[in-house]
Amino acid sequence: MAEKPRLHYFNGRGRMESIRWLLAAAGVEFEEVILETREQYLKLLEDGFLLFQQVPLVEIDGMKLTQTRAILSYLAAKYNLYGKDLKETALINMYTDGTMDLMFSIAILPFKPAEQKEKETELTLERAKSRYFSVFEQILKNHGQDFLVGNKFSWADIQLLEAILMAEELNATVLAKFPLLQAFKTRISNIPTIKKFLQPGSQRKPPPDDHYVATVKTILQM
Numbered sequence: 001m002a003e004k005p006r007l008h009y010f011n012g013r014g015r016m017e018s019i020r021w022l023l024a025a026a027g028v029e030f031e032e033v034i035l036e037t038r039e040q041y042l043k044l045l046e047d048g049f050l051l052f053q054q055v056p057l058v059e060i061d062g063m064k065l066t067q068t069r070a071i072l073s074y075l076a077a078k079y080n081l082y083g084k085d086l087k088e089t090a091l092i093n094m095y096t097d098g099t100m101d102l103m104f105s106i107a108i109l110p111f112k113p114a115e116q117k118e119k120e121t122e123l124t125l126e127r128a129k130s131r132y133f134s135v136f137e138q139i140l141k142n143h144g145q146d147f148l149v150g151n152k153f154s155w156a157d158i159q160l161l162e163a164i165l166m167a168e169e170l171n172a173t174v175l176a177k178f179p180l181l182q183a184f185k186t187r188i189s190n191i192p193t194i195k196k197f198l199q200p201g202s203q204r205k206p207p208p209d210d211h212y213v214a215t216v217k218t219i220l221q222m
Contacts, residue, residue: 005030008044008057010219012212013205014107015068016056018100018159020204022072024197025158026079032203038219072096076155083149091149095136095156099163102132106166110208111217121170128167133178136160140180146187153191161188169207 005023009016011034023030035041035055044050049057051066058065061078065071076082076092083089105124112120136148145151148160164185167174175182188194197204216222 004028006033006059007031008033008035008049008059009055010035010212010216011205012208012216014056014208014216017205018068018103018162019056019058019071019075021158021162021197022075022079022081022155024203025191025193026075026081027193028079030203035219036215038221041219069100072155081153081155081158083154084152088150088154092154092156095139095148096159098132098135099156099159102128102163103159103166106163106170107208109170110210110213111222125167125171125174128163128174129177132163133167133175133181136184137178137180140184146184153188157184157188158194161185161194 005028007016007019007030009032020030041055044055044057045053049064049066054066056066056068056071058071060074065074073082073093083092105127109117109121109124139148143151147153148156161184164175164181175185189198196202
């Protein structure tokens, strides 16, 4: 039996969360090595495991992979979530790049100074609606299918759902003007592997709190 993928990261979402989502959606069990001290991070550096001195780090198939995009694209291809041909793969890359930009803008909010956080949150939500969700609403309207690419479940669907749920944590009504995305959210959330990942007790991480922010800053000396 192949060893489970091993994920090295902080005990929170960050750039690892999309990797957790993708593995969970593919029905793949994984192990986590939680970074709690700077010494753990420095050991990974000393051992030469962090190619560009950054986490996430994923051990899989005899490799030690870094760089989020490289990890995600490898997993999507490995678990048949990357389209049937180059054209579909290109669309999936385009859509996931967009949602990744949105998710990063949400993920960094807890690291913003308190006096900036409210304004930055408002701007991020407005951008989510005008630049991203409006686009995906139109994509779904244009092709009239259940999934974003090739009418088959893919990495693009997984990551869009993740982005939607992150935005809804900031404002529960963010999808109010996007009925097709509301239906998409319900549809994708009910895929058995994703439904399981959304249940309490899964390896999905909660929204970042002050302890998580402080831990990351200490480990990375931010």
